[in-house]
Amino acid sequence: MNKKISAVCFAALSLPMLAMAANVAAAVADMADPAAAAEVEAAAAAPIATVEVATRKTRSSVELGKNELQKILPGVNPLKALQTLPGVSFQTADPWGNNEQNLSLFIHGFSGSQLGYTLDGVPLGDQQYGNYNGLSPQRAITSENVGRVILSTGAGDLSTASTSNLGGTIETFSSNPQPNRNLAVQQTVGSYKTSRTFLRYDTGNFGEGNSAYISGVHHEQKAWDFNGRQGGDQFNAKFVNDSSLGKLTLYLAYSDKIEPNEDSTVHSATEKYQPYTRPFMYPNFQQALAYLSATGGTPAADGNNYRNYYSDAQRTDYLTYAKFDMNLGESTSWSNQVYYHNDDGVGVVAGPIGVAGLPALFAVYFPGQNLKQVFGNSGFATRTTEYAINRNGWLSTLNTEFGDHKLQAGFWFEHNRSSAYRRWYALDVNNPSSPYDRPSNPLITQYGSEIDNKVVQLHLQDEWRLSPDLRLQAGFKSSLQFAEGQFPVQPKVGAIANSTALPVGEIDTKKWFLPQIGGRWDISAQDQAFFNVQKNMRQFVTYGGGGASPWSLSSQGAFDLFKKTAKPETSITYEAGLRTSRRLNWGAVSAFDGQLNVYHVNFKDRLLQISPTSVITSIIGGNLAVLTNVGSVKTNGVDLSGTVHFGRNFSLYNAVSYNQSKYDDNYVSGKDTVFTSGKKVPGSPEWMDKFAATLTVADTEFQLSGDYVGKRYATFTNDLSVKSYFLTNLGVSGKLPFLNGGWIKNARYRLNVTNLGDRKGDLNVVVGAASGTYNTFPIAPRQGFLTFMADI
Numbered sequence: 001m002n003k004k005i006s007a008v009c010f011a012a013l014s015l016p017m018l019a020m021a022a023n024v025a026a027a028v029a030d031m032a033d034p035a036a037a038a039e040v041e042a043a044a045a046a047p048i049a050t051v052e053v054a055t056r057k058t059r060s061s062v063e064l065g066k067n068e069l070q071k072i073l074p075g076v077n078p079l080k081a082l083q084t085l086p087g088v089s090f091q092t093a094d095p096w097g098n099n100e101q102n103l104s105l106f107i108h109g110f111s112g113s114q115l116g117y118t119l120d121g122v123p124l125g126d127q128q129y130g131n132y133n134g135l136s137p138q139r140a141i142t143s144e145n146v147g148r149v150i151l152s153t154g155a156g157d158l159s160t161a162s163t164s165n166l167g168g169t170i171e172t173f174s175s176n177p178q179p180n181r182n183l184a185v186q187q188t189v190g191s192y193k194t195s196r197t198f199l200r201y202d203t204g205n206f207g208e209g210n211s212a213y214i215s216g217v218h219h220e221q222k223a224w225d226f227n228g229r230q231g232g233d234q235f236n237a238k239f240v241n242d243s244s245l246g247k248l249t250l251y252l253a254y255s256d257k258i259e260p261n262e263d264s265t266v267h268s269a270t271e272k273y274q275p276y277t278r279p280f281m282y283p284n285f286q287q288a289l290a291y292l293s294a295t296g297g298t299p300a301a302d303g304n305n306y307r308n309y310y311s312d313a314q315r316t317d318y319l320t321y322a323k324f325d326m327n328l329g330e331s332t333s334w335s336n337q338v339y340y341h342n343d344d345g346v347g348v349v350a351g352p353i354g355v356a357g358l359p360a361l362f363a364v365y366f367p368g369q370n371l372k373q374v375f376g377n378s379g380f381a382t383r384t385t386e387y388a389i390n391r392n393g394w395l396s397t398l399n400t401e402f403g404d405h406k407l408q409a410g411f412w413f414e415h416n417r418s419s420a421y422r423r424w425y426a427l428d429v430n431n432p433s434s435p436y437d438r439p440s441n442p443l444i445t446q447y448g449s450e451i452d453n454k455v456v457q458l459h460l461q462d463e464w465r466l467s468p469d470l471r472l473q474a475g476f477k478s479s480l481q482f483a484e485g486q487f488p489v490q491p492k493v494g495a496i497a498n499s500t501a502l503p504v505g506e507i508d509t510k511k512w513f514l515p516q517i518g519g520r521w522d523i524s525a526q527d528q529a530f531f532n533v534q535k536n537m538r539q540f541v542t543y544g545g546g547g548a549s550p551w552s553l554s555s556q557g558a559f560d561l562f563k564k565t566a567k568p569e570t571s572i573t574y575e576a577g578l579r580t581s582r583r584l585n586w587g588a589v590s591a592f593d594g595q596l597n598v599y600h601v602n603f604k605d606r607l608l609q610i611s612p613t614s615v616i617t618s619i620i621g622g623n624l625a626v627l628t629n630v631g632s633v634k635t636n637g638v639d640l641s642g643t644v645h646f647g648r649n650f651s652l653y654n655a656v657s658y659n660q661s662k663y664d665d666n667y668v669s670g671k672d673t674v675f676t677s678g679k680k681v682p683g684s685p686e687w688m689d690k691f692a693a694t695l696t697v698a699d700t701e702f703q704l705s706g707d708y709v710g711k712r713y714a715t716f717t718n719d720l721s722v723k724s725y726f727l728t729n730l731g732v733s734g735k736l737p738f739l740n741g742g743w744i745k746n747a748r749y750r751l752n753v754t755n756l757g758d759r760k761g762d763l764n765v766v767v768g769a770a771s772g773t774y775n776t777f778p779i780a781p782r783q784g785f786l787t788f789m790a791d792i
Contacts, residue, residue: 059530063148070143072752073095074186076095078172079103085151086641091103098257099230100129100259106683109601110168113128115168116170118160124137126164132543146175151169154167181204183200183202185199186790187788190786208243255317260435261349276778279307281309292352292379293354313348322338331402339392341389343388352380353372360494362381375426387419389417408461414455472518478512483542526580526582530576531575536571537569566628581593601633610628631665656687662681679716683764690708699734700732703732704728706727727779734748
């Protein structure tokens, strides 16, 4: 899309928001009598279908319900569903958002690993692809069982169990068992051999306040540009007992998923070959053999955009919790929740042995040998990173009311034992391996890390009702982390450049006072004003062997220096806004829902891995990469979203957002100064616009949605960027009356078409350099899916 077309589309999409902004201003000016709030609120309680619902919190917080989530695409990842909300930039290669390796998420300038995630209160970690402290929402729960998702774009609740929520929280909640017995059946078929089968059995109420459900799903789809298979199996079960003593909830999730990975395309002035995609060659092994030279080298013309044979991510997770909400009196409750999570995962790549410094690595372990013969005589080797997570925790929260005060106090404790092992396997020319089986009998275990981590979080807050329409909320939390890392398997000297041994040791970080203050003014039963100020901290990453973690540094000296000098990243978020939900009698316009939010963020002590200066080199004893604080970031932005309802049959939703995140400081890497002061945070767009037009005709609903993402910078110094894109999706759903009757109820269908215009371009940008180079993943082509649903 060229610049003129982008500008025209963006202006057209934003026109409805100008009218919505005027409606918000008019609604605020037309304040109702606060004394009549209860009567008006009851009159306005009838539901209005909308893409998002603003919550009644003292912060910017919007909720996406189950129906709207499934409209996007039945089975969609809850995180991908959030891309319809203001301030959210989400990209991934597949329509469901299941692929984690090429997932990109930015909210108000913060990346996905700087946000907090929970399921029914259970922490899900920071969502890094290299798992070490959690699992993705789409593995923690089957999409069809999600009841709602709440996005807090500035600051989450103090009680949120997360060590990474610098820029907000995403809370996913499972649906409850239905009161009546029911068997739900759902089948999706579509592009690239898609088949998704979902079954859920609800027992209905039985015994004294008992109800439960159990569900299963099997998902299959072929990757759109190569012969890779994504999907797997999931099972969920939930039991609820509701009695006068309180509410007991038991939950169990099992997920066994395989997602094919795909290499990103490298862009730079020196890369002559820059393909739209870099597909793998599996299962065409003869093509793979012919692709390499006699010694395992790749074609020189391909440069860094050479092709691998296969790659995927295999994840098996068990997650369970037990929660009891005890009634201690009319105004006091005590909630206790214990949980357990086990993950067994592996990331697999089968690639050429003659690239990326591999001959030097392999020569350390097999000096003077024919490396091609050592690795099965195919010219390829299989590399794995094998993950394990074993964590358990306890959340306890006490709520009580007295007078005009609502007090809440609580704590969260988690003990997590995680490991990461890097191994290399032969790829036998006579018996080539498959990406869907775990390799065995490694030739090399390059390193193995074991990290023991304990987290304690305390919080205390008070919500004070100053008057019937004015509330003030204040509190604080404490975040403590006690981590110890060991390397049972150290690399041989030379296996990691300039390193003789990876670091071991303990790092304890304690932040006792992270305050929060917010307020909410109920201007009327339909209109609210709110503000919130909150400080948050991101604890150090506890992963060994890769990423921005102290235990991924290349020497003990670098680790000790980091421990002595580095500070955790912190942010202070200031936000204020208006929200409204009004029934109107303005001719064709019958209702309006909307929220306006403005924010400012001070992000301090940003961590970045850089080359050491001469002073640092003299301290750590070698020219090794170091992880250090490199300055701060200032962010300013505004989100404006709303839905105009034209009766019950037509609604128009639009969300426009502007975000400007800039680095405050330059930094020194090696001998060079990197001039980032005043530069914008790469990967995060300044402008975004989302819309959804929904029309109901008889029993058929049509929804056309769009997503505009503006230009994004691709390097820290902003010397390179990727163009904007605009994608549209279509959804059509309706009843199947000829099937309803007898033992079949509520039979219906849904047709979804993604990327309706079949656009091409850069979907997400992978930022990894100060200047000169970046990577991208492409926009997937148009795809169609048809889903049939019924209750029995």
